[in-house]
Amino acid sequence: MLAWFAWLWFSPGSPPYRYQLAEEGPASKFPQLGLEAWPDLILARYEVYTEGVDQPLATGHVARRGQSAPVLLDWENRTSELLTSLDSKLPELAALSAAIAKHAPQDALILAWWDTSRQINLLSARDTLFKSHVGEPLIAPAMWRERTDAIRAYENKFWGAVPGDDERRKFQRFADALLAEPQQGAAILRELAGTREAYIAIHVTDLYKLGLMRPSQFDITYKNFPMEGNMHGLIGYLKQWMQDNTFITYTLQSLNDKMVRGYFLRDPKSSQTLVAQMLPFTQSQPLDLQALQLIYQQGGYWVYKIPGGKDAQADAPVQSTPQSAPPSTPREPAPAAPAGG
Incomplete structure (x- = not known):
């Protein structure tokens, strides 16, 4: 690690990491990813390295169609620090995208965090409000904060698809909606969607990203816990840790x-x-939310229909059980089943 810090000290204008291509090819070259339904995609696995460290700090798969800009599909951080993205599972994303492609009308609009939006747009062929690599918030260890400009420049160059001012403005408005009280937030989402039939897809990791963007408005933190013993023991430990640290x-x-x-x-x-x-906290129940209509749940993803628009008269009441969700959402949230499990 000393070499890493020395390199950072003497290279203030350089990004403190690099993406290194590990392998690339069609979906058939990556059978473990389960993307056979998208044979036209070119896939690649990248590893993240920094000077002085032999092992990758993170790894992820990206995809592109033709000459389009690459889209990150999944990510695994291999250090205690979060680097550029949060951990995600590709099987959950693939299932979500397939469901949207099957059930959402061709002219529907999907609202989601910009990274999820790009994934859905690529895999479901449905229009999304955000199509560019907005790059907010910047996710980097504290020791890299002085390299913010270099990191942003490197990220923009690697991913391409840099957003315009209008898309950036709409993304901030999207964040406003998520931070508002439910009825007001739903109204802002409808404002962004216009008159089109529209849906919003939220992932649990959006919580932390929102907290990084708006720390004065959304007080959130995270902690990793080992899965040892039974779930009841873990829940008991979580409750005690929450109380000891004054979380609610x-x-x-x-x-x-x-x-x-x-x-x-x-x-x-x-x-x-x-x-x-919209998410299963111990003090919330997505099935009871009246501002939006819960229609689908897959792993860490929750999808809601946004009321209003040209089909306002046809909006159905909230179903008691959303498609692909468990029969009931427990008051004590359980983690999503491990991918493939």
Whole structure:
């Protein structure tokens, strides 16, 4: 690690990491990814390296169609620090995209965080409000904060698809919606969607990204916990840790068979935001949300129909059980089943 810090000190204008191509080819070259339904994609696996460290800090798969800009499909951080993206599971994304392609009308509009939007646009062939690599928030260890400009320049060059001012403005408005109380937030989402039939897809990792973007409005933190013993023991430990650190509610994300990540909110205002009410915190129940209509759940993804638009008269009441969701959403949130499990 000393070599790493020395390199950072003497190279203030350089990004502190690099993406290194490990392998590339069609979907048939990556059978373990389960992307046979998208044979036209060119896939690649990248590893993230920094000077002085032999092992990759993170790894992820990207995809592109033709000469289009690459889109990140999944990500695995291999250090205690989060680097450029949060951990995600490709099987969950593939299932979500296939469901959208099957059930969402061709002219529907999908709203989601910009990274999820690009994934859905690529895999489901449905229009999304965000199509560019917005790059907000910047996810980097504290020791890299002085390299922000270099990191942003490197990210823009690698991913391409740099957004214009209008898309950046709309993304900030999207964040406004997630941080508003549910009815107001739903109204902002409808404002962004116009008159089109529209849906919003939220992933549990959006919580932390929103907290990084708007720390004064959304007080959230995370902590990883090993999956040892039974779930009841883990829940008991989570509750005690939450109380000891003065948090009021939490939800979980399954990282793998051996690890879960808890996301914790500290204040009542944060817990009453639209985004918190859309996800299964201990003090929220997505099936009870009236501002939006829950229609689908897959792993860490929750999909809602946005009321209003040209089909306002045809909006159905909220179903008691969303498609692909469990029969009931427990008050004590359980982590999503590990991919492939």
